[in-house]
Amino acid sequence: MSAHDSVVLDPRSVETFPHLVRAAAAAYGDDIAVTLKGDTIPDESITFRQLDQRSAELARGLIARGVGKGTRIGFIYGNSPSFALMLAAIARIGAIAIPISTLIKSNELVRVLRQSDVTGLIVHRSFLGYDYVERLCEALPELRDSDGPDLRMAATPYLRWIVSAGEALPRTFHGMEFLTDAAGTVSEALLRAIEADVHTTDQMVEIYTSGSMALPKGVKHNHGPVLFRTHWLRSMIGIERGQQATAILPMFWVGGLMMYLLPNWEVGATTVCTERTLNNSRIAMGSVLAAEDLQLMAAARPFWGLGMSETLGPYSWGDELRASGYPMCAPMDHFADRYEVRIADEQNNQVGDGEVGEVQLRGYPVTTGLHKIEREKFFTPDGFYRTGDMALIEGSRVHFVGRNGDMIKTAGSNVSPAEVEMELQSLDGIHTAYVVGLPDKERGQLVVAAVIPREGAELDFGAIEATLRQRLSSYKVPRAYVQIAREEVPMLHSNKVSRRQIETLMSNKLNRESWAGVAPARAEAETSSSR
Numbered sequence: 001m002s003a004h005d006s007v008v009l010d011p012r013s014v015e016t017f018p019h020l021v022r023a024a025a026a027a028y029g030d031d032i033a034v035t036l037k038g039d040t041i042p043d044e045s046i047t048f049r050q051l052d053q054r055s056a057e058l059a060r061g062l063i064a065r066g067v068g069k070g071t072r073i074g075f076i077y078g079n080s081p082s083f084a085l086m087l088a089a090i091a092r093i094g095a096i097a098i099p100i101s102t103l104i105k106s107n108e109l110v111r112v113l114r115q116s117d118v119t120g121l122i123v124h125r126s127f128l129g130y131d132y133v134e135r136l137c138e139a140l141p142e143l144r145d146s147d148g149p150d151l152r153m154a155a156t157p158y159l160r161w162i163v164s165a166g167e168a169l170p171r172t173f174h175g176m177e178f179l180t181d182a183a184g185t186v187s188e189a190l191l192r193a194i195e196a197d198v199h200t201t202d203q204m205v206e207i208y209t210s211g212s213m214a215l216p217k218g219v220k221h222n223h224g225p226v227l228f229r230t231h232w233l234r235s236m237i238g239i240e241r242g243q244q245a246t247a248i249l250p251m252f253w254v255g256g257l258m259m260y261l262l263p264n265w266e267v268g269a270t271t272v273c274t275e276r277t278l279n280n281s282r283i284a285m286g287s288v289l290a291a292e293d294l295q296l297m298a299a300a301r302p303f304w305g306l307g308m309s310e311t312l313g314p315y316s317w318g319d320e321l322r323a324s325g326y327p328m329c330a331p332m333d334h335f336a337d338r339y340e341v342r343i344a345d346e347q348n349n350q351v352g353d354g355e356v357g358e359v360q361l362r363g364y365p366v367t368t369g370l371h372k373i374e375r376e377k378f379f380t381p382d383g384f385y386r387t388g389d390m391a392l393i394e395g396s397r398v399h400f401v402g403r404n405g406d407m408i409k410t411a412g413s414n415v416s417p418a419e420v421e422m423e424l425q426s427l428d429g430i431h432t433a434y435v436v437g438l439p440d441k442e443r444g445q446l447v448v449a450a451v452i453p454r455e456g457a458e459l460d461f462g463a464i465e466a467t468l469r470q471r472l473s474s475y476k477v478p479r480a481y482v483q484i485a486r487e488e489v490p491m492l493h494s495n496k497v498s499r500r501q502i503e504t505l506m507s508n509k510l511n512r513e514s515w516a517g518v519a520p521a522r523a524e525a526e527t528s529s530s531r
Contacts, residue, residue: 011266012231016223017204018092018195020230020266025052028241028268034081034261036273040129046081048268055088060186061179062093063194065161067120069094069202072158074118078102078127079251079273084261086122091205091223093191094198098206098218099252102127103493106139112208112216113139113156115372121159125166128275133164133173143172200224206371207254207309218371219254219309225365226262229312232337234263236302236317241268248278250493258313281432281489284497286403288327288421290431297321303330306359306400310367310385315339316398323399327422332391332398339363340384343391343398348380356392356401360384406499408437410445413475417499420478423471424449427464429457434489435478436503438510448506449478452486459483482509 009023024033028048035045046054067073073090075097077083083099090097098116100109102124113121123132137143142153143162149172151160163174204223208216237259239245245264249255256277264271282293289297303321306329307314318330335341342350343357351357362384369375378386388404401416408415417435424433432452437445453459461481468477490501 011268012234014266015200015227016198016202017088017227018198020227020262021052021055021088021092022195024048024265024268031242031268032270033265034084034271034273036080036275039275041126041275044081046085048265051081051084051088055085055092056188056191057183058085058089058179059093060183060191061181062089062095062120063186063191064182065120065179067093067095068194069197071095071120072098072116072118072206074098074100074113074116074121076100076102076104076121076123076132077252078124078275079247079256079277080124080127080275081273082124083251083273084265084271087205092198093194094202096203096206098208099257100208101250101252101493102130102132103250106135108216109135109139110155113159115216116206116208116218117158117371118156119158119160121162123162123164125164133166133169136162137170143170146172148172149174149178198223200227203368205257207252207257209253209309217373219367220369220371221312221367225312226258228338229258229365230262230266233258233313234267237263238301239263239267239269242270244270244272246272246274249495250277253494254307254309254313255494277493278495279491279493280495281486281491281497284491284495286328287497288418288425288433290425294321305330305332306387306389308387310387311339311361312365315341315361315365323397325422326392326399326401326418328402328418329400332400333396336365338365341398342384343393344380344384348382348384351393353393353395356390358404359387359389359391359398359400361387406436408435408445408447410437410440410447411443411475415447415476420447420449420468420472420476423468424451424464427467429454429459430464432486432489434497434499434502436499436506438503438507446479447476448480448482448510450482450484450502450506452484452489480506480510482506484509 009019011020011023011027014020014023025048030047030049032045033048033051037043073095075086077086087097098118100112125133140153140155149161161174163176163178165176169175200223202223203220204226205221207219245260247256247260251257251261261271298321302317304314305316305318315336316332318333321330323331339361340363342360344360345351345357366385390401390404392399392401402418406417420435421433424430430451431454434450438448440446490498492498
């Protein structure tokens, strides 16, 4: 960073993460950067100046321990000042920061550690009552039995050390002094020289997402795109210096990182953290919501459309919260800077007006690739990322109609869950409905519905089915219904409803209850000709 020693950088225009950390410290000094209101751990705050100073100490410790550009360092921290501190320490020296979910279970943790090839791992000792040292020992029993902290484990072959804090650490863990004591051997001049050689094209972060894949999916992003998107999102969100914004989504995923922590960091706003993040099926993203629940969201601007880890957050927004007939997200009236978007058929050709195709994207902010996964599995030959999101073109407007994997294929026809859910929720007594497909030998999949009644309502599924048969083609009408309670809705930690778990829930209930209280599946074969 020697080229900038005499220049005061504007944090709102920097291009790499070390520049952001230093520029924000110079611009905002002793303003609070991140604060935690703890449930199971003490409250904690850190200023912009402290973020720079303390992350620099940890960064020098990492350098002393052999960490350099491209070294893969994992960390397990919830939304907190410590999360920001670890991110800054790793990313400012050109190492790859790999945040890992605090919600991860033992077997999943081993898969992520192996898939991500981390060399070092830094973990919060306790968060939301969970002891992460104990969780690691459950995942990797060798950590209980080995004699020292120089790790050699076949289950995680690249992992060489783990750092945590607190008393009674196993012999296989280092305390935080492993880094802080070593920091004194690395000069400020060397740290600045290393930071100066971090470039926009260097990988900064790798986000591990949960999904239906057999292996975890590590989404790679470089310094330049992360900072470009930070600047753009900050301008759209409109946050200002001195304001407070609560990070309602986890910062170890793109939602919390790009919508809260980084835009706040660059403008001098305070990121307010709680141990628990948003988990509310009534306002779940990507679901058909009740009218009164949509109203709760109407005041928020902009009306975000689609976004994902691979695009560093939302890449579209609409002029209204929902368009008539398209209840799952805002219409895509506008696309963010430096994305090229097409709605394509199975041959990757642009579809026409009134047609449905897959949303495909390419451009500067789109991921460079997925770690250890061949590019052609997710990218077209001409470089577009296949999102799996399906959309319909209506003139200059694009409407999201559902995930390709969520479409139900029954008796030779495709059923959009959102269309059926919208009809169900228009009926008296129904607050929320989730429509999924269950495997069936004859039809491929059976359309079934989990239904949450309005308070005090008694549902008559026979009458509901009769009404739907007047409004929908017969192959779209659910063959079975189950009434569920709000608290039974399985939620992902990104505040999305888990449709895979809805399928499991429905399968279990239908088998367990022997169809009692459930509208019977009809025996007659209904094919696409009955539309």
